Amino acid sequence: MKAIQFARFGGAEVLEYVDIDRPVPKADQILIEVSASAVNFPDIRERSGIYQRAETHVGGVMLPHVTGLQAVGRVVQTGTDADTSLLGCKVVALLPEKGGYAQYVAAPEALAVVLPEEAEDNLIASLPGQGVTAYLALNASTQIKPGETVLVQGAAGGVGSIAVQIAKLLGAGLVIGTASTPEKRAFARNLGADLAVDYEQPDWTDSVLAATNGRGVDIILESIGGDIFEQNFDCLSTFGRYIVFGSTRGPGKPFEPRRLMPRSQTMTGLYMPVYYQKPELVREALTFLVRHVLDGSLKAPMSAVMPMSETARAHRMLEERQVAGVIVLDPAR
Ligand SMILES: NC(=O)c1ccc[n+]([C@@H]2O[C@H](COP(=O)([O-])OP(=O)(O)OC[C@H]3O[C@@H](n4cnc5c(N)ncnc54)[C@H](OP(=O)(O)O)[C@@H]3O)[C@@H](O)[C@H]2O)c1
Structure with a gap:
């Protein structure tokens, strides 16, 4: 599968568009074929190596690394303990192990919420983190x-x-x-x-x-x-x-x-x-966000959809403060 990976810390130039193996879902995880993911500012801090420092060590990173903490897509495989009825469902998920900058990602079932078919993938992908x-x-x-x-x-x-x-x-x-x-x-x-x-x-x-x-x-x-x-x-x-x-x-x-x-x-x-330890609260939040986007009372902050292959450009735009809202990534391009 295609993914954006970095093998060293640094500027946006360390982000590489590569072919890597699909992840295999652990027992409590689902495998999602990603239709849309998005860029968060913490992705930039992760890429820069800031989270490796002792004073800001909030979950260090092992290299090489695929970042991206959210995804929308369809469940194509379930771990041995995950609910098989999710197969084929469209979901939005948060990704504690990251990996959202890819065509497939594994997510804990507990941090995923099933979406109605009419939900717009790109809009929903701008919400989770x-x-x-x-x-x-x-x-x-x-x-x-x-x-x-x-x-x-x-x-x-x-x-x-x-x-x-x-x-x-x-x-x-x-x-x-x-x-x-x-x-x-x-x-x-x-x-x-x-x-x-x-x-x-x-x-x-x-x-x-x-x-x-x-x-x-x-x-x-x-x-x-x-x-x-x-x-x-x-x-x-x-x-x-x-x-x-x-x-x-x-x-x-x-x-x-x-x-x-x-x-x-x-x-x-x-x-x-830290709230991944309280998955019910995360799901409550995701459900709230999706419900309000679907009923029109919350505007999803999607600012642009960019090809995933251009993630480095998306990072630069965020760092240069050129973005209002959230850049969504299309993993098919
Ligand atoms: N604690 C957590 O769990 C958590 C989770 C998500 C995000 N965060 C943090 O929350 C902040 C916002 O994240 P986000 O994903 O919403 O980021 P974002 O979309 O890039 O928004 C950050 C905003 O900060 C402003 N800003 C002020 N000084 C800046 C500077 N020197 N460089 C870049 N932007 C600057 C920018 O607005 P102006 O150009 O108008 O000033 C920009 O709109 C980040 O610090 C991120 O690390 C924390």
């Missing part, structure tokens, strides 16, 4: 309550664009997104953000305070890092919840936990793969 992260941030890391105000950092990104919409679906009051360009801010507003702020401006937190009558937001979904990590505190309310799940610009300065005391704030870390 990004959408489950966003769902867990608002339903597990914290429980958003109706009317609460939310700041979504990087609101035009994969996770951010779904988080804006999930916040609204769950009854949020004001939802504020941040993004770097007018086009991306318009994109975030089109998804339902009430306000989109340019966080490249040094005084961006003033806009958030102004929109919340000086109070700050109840919840911040933070994935940017760098200076933004600290600046967030300027617009987090008393009792505010700070959910940290990424550091696209690097981790920033060390954090002093007593910083949370004066205003009784809470900080919670989120690493989506």
Whole structure:
């Protein structure tokens, strides 16, 4: 089968379009013939070798490696303990062992959800990693309550664009997104953000305070890092919840936990793969996402469909911040 593999860590150039053997499903797995997969920012961090470092070791990588943490496709084989009635079904799955950048991938049955035939494969493929992260941030890391105000950092990104919409679906009051360009801010507003702020401006937190009558937001979904990590505190309310799940610009300065005391704030870390230990919650999230895309209340954030053979270009586009939403990969090309 065709796959995108890397045999060393580095820039997008290490991604190679190769022929490798099909995976063999383990007892609790299903083998999926992939019709669509997608690129996540963590794929780039994996490719760069960041996850190999001691301080960011969140599941090291063995080389050579096929990354890709999500896929849509049809079940063509089941492991000895997996449900044979899944054979032939269209599914969406998360992939703890990765491998989504390929024409076939093995996935735990427990992390797959059967799709109705009318579901559009490319649209659904833009949801899993990004959408489950966003769902867990608002339903597990914290429980958003109706009317609460939310700041979504990087609101035009994969996770951010779904988080804006999930916040609204769950009854949020004001939802504020941040993004770097007018086009991306318009994109975030089109998804339902009430306000989109340019966080490249040094005084961006003033806009958030102004929109919340000086109070700050109840919840911040933070994935940017760098200076933004600290600046967030300027617009987090008393009792505010700070959910940290990424550091696209690097981790920033060390954090002093007593910083949370004066205003009784809470900080919670989120690493989506940890929730593979709670497959029922992952499936709940996937089911929520698919249901809302099918009933039209959630816009799948697919920005483009690219041939899988051009995955290196897709990675570069993400790294150069040229993407609003999620790039979907077509494994047939
Ligand atoms: N903890 C977890 O389990 C988990 C799961 C999934 C993702 N993540 C993390 O969540 C973040 C978002 O992931 P994603 O897949 O949604 O990524 P994405 O689609 O690339 O979105 C990231 C957004 O970050 C913004 N950004 C700000 N500074 C950037 C920089 N220096 N380089 C690149 N982008 C920058 C970009 O928006 P602007 O250009 O508008 O600034 C972009 O839209 C990443 O940090 C990722 O590692 C964590």
